[in-house]
Amino acid sequence: MNEYIKYSYDLEEIPEHFDDYIAKINKDIVDYIRNTPELSNIKYHTRDAHANGYAALKAEVEILDNLPPELAQGIYAKPGKYEAVVRFSNGSSRVLPDKLSGNAQGFALKIFSIDGKKLAPGEEDSTNVDYNMINNPVFFCNTAEHYVFISKLFLKLTDFFEKGALGKLEFAALWVTENKKAFPNFEALKELGALKTFEKIPSINSFLYEFYSMGAVRHGDYVAKVRIAPTDPTKNAITDKEIDIESADWPYRKGIIKEIAKNDLTFELQVQLCKDLKKMPINDLTEEWPQELSPFQTVAKITIPKQEVPDDGNFEIMENLSFTPFRTLEENSPIGNLQRARQSAYVTSSTTRHDLNHKKRKEPSNLKEAFDPQFYKL
Structure with a gap:
């Protein structure tokens, strides 16, 4: 019998x-x-992270039948x-060519027509x-x-790295001293180490990555992390598996558009239930939860049709x-110190961006509305 953490x-x-930390974070986002x-x-005006979107794609999500109670x-x-839409993006806070942006990427998924009260402020x-x-x-941060x-440092990452080795050294020094406000400490060093893992992400077609929730989420009575992973048929269907980021400004976008024009692609939406709070901590996002202790289990299938x-x-x-991770049910909400900071941060970012771009901030209720440019006009 599996004993999962309640x-x-x-x-x-x-x-x-x-609340004081949240107020400072939100002010920095607006600025x-x-x-x-x-x-x-x-x-x-762009988002403060994942500024450069690669593609918005029509999708379908099937929540599986006969799942075990947990x-x-x-x-x-x-x-x-359910109908759904996917946005692929680069994780950088600026719109730059791929060769200057790194390989950190996002998979934002919006599923339509899910009943129940949502947690996003003003969007219940x-x-x-x-x-x-x-x-x-x-992820490279554990607390608000x-x-x-x-x-503040992440938003200036490009400026530091353009200076070469000295810029990277200056960036690291400011990071571990909390912008010169503290002595180097273990937590900041651990977070910097997690940031460096992003440099090891390979240059492959965006459809071939596994995508993870930044941290833990509530899973009804339990605690979990979430993953979206390509199926074997999808891995086999991708013809250009590697991406040459020097070949053009945005070869990742070209790779997405080329592959989805040829085949339906499928992915598994999975949860990893927490079994041990020491080995699978909720508030240390720099720690990967061991799959040998608790493997990811599939709860839904995602299809991105040709x-x-x-x-x-x-x-x-x-x-x-x-897209906001708190546009969800309370039973599936992000949890923990840093995760809770996202509840108002994403709404602040989206509201500010739409206001400055003179666009209507309104949620589409289906794919037809989502892909209708007239829907968003004031």
């Missing part, structure tokens, strides 16, 4: 001054987005098929559920307190859509 709010370890046209040399929780309690009645996933099993200084995508990857659709 969810309790006490596991989340929310600190006393949490940064105001300046994104100048920073990226473009004519519109898996059939929250969203996954009832089987069904939304019928949509979002997932914000990254192609690395660990640390994110206050880490986010489709023609314009050369810009459906640019206008990508920019108008917003």
Whole structure:
């Protein structure tokens, strides 16, 4: 019998001054987005992370039938098929050619027509559920307190790295001293080590990556992490598996558009249930949970059908859509110190961006609305 850890709010370890950290993070997000046209040399305001979208694609999600009780929780309690949309993106906070942006990427998934009250502020009645996933099993920050200084450095990452070795050294020194406000400490060093794992991500077609939730989520009565992984047929179907990031400005986008024009592609949406809080910590996002202790188990299938995508990857659709991990049921919400900081941060980012771009911030209720540019006009 598998003994899975039962969810309790006490596991989340929310600190006393949490709201103060959130206020600082949200202010920094607004200030940064105001300046994104100048920073990226473009004519519109971008997200503060995952600024460069590669493609928005039509999809379908099937929640599986006959799941065991520990898996059939929250969203996954009832089987069904749902329309969905996927946004692939680069993780950088600026719109730059791929060779200057690194290989960190995002898989944002929006599923339509999921009943139940949602946690995104002001969107309790939304019928949509979002997932914000990254192609690395660990993240480089553990607490809202640390994110206050880490986010400032991350947003200037490109500036430091353009200076070469000395710039990287300066960046590391500022990181471990919390922007010169503390002595080097173990936590900051561990977070910097997690950031370096992103440099090891290979240059492969975006459809071939595994994408992970940044941290832990509530899984009904339990605690879990989430993964989206390509199926074997999808891995075999991709013809150009490696991407030459020097070959063009945005070869990742070209690779996505080329492959989805040829085949239906399928993915597994999986959860990894927590069995040991020491080996599978909730508030240490730099730690990968061991799969030999608790393997990922499939709860849903994602199909991205063969489709023609314009050369810009459906640019206008990508920019108008917003994704937040708290547009979800309470039973499936992100949990823990840093994860809770995302509840208002994503809404702040999306609201600011839409206001500055003079676009209507409104959730589509189906694929037809999502891919209709008229839907987002004021």
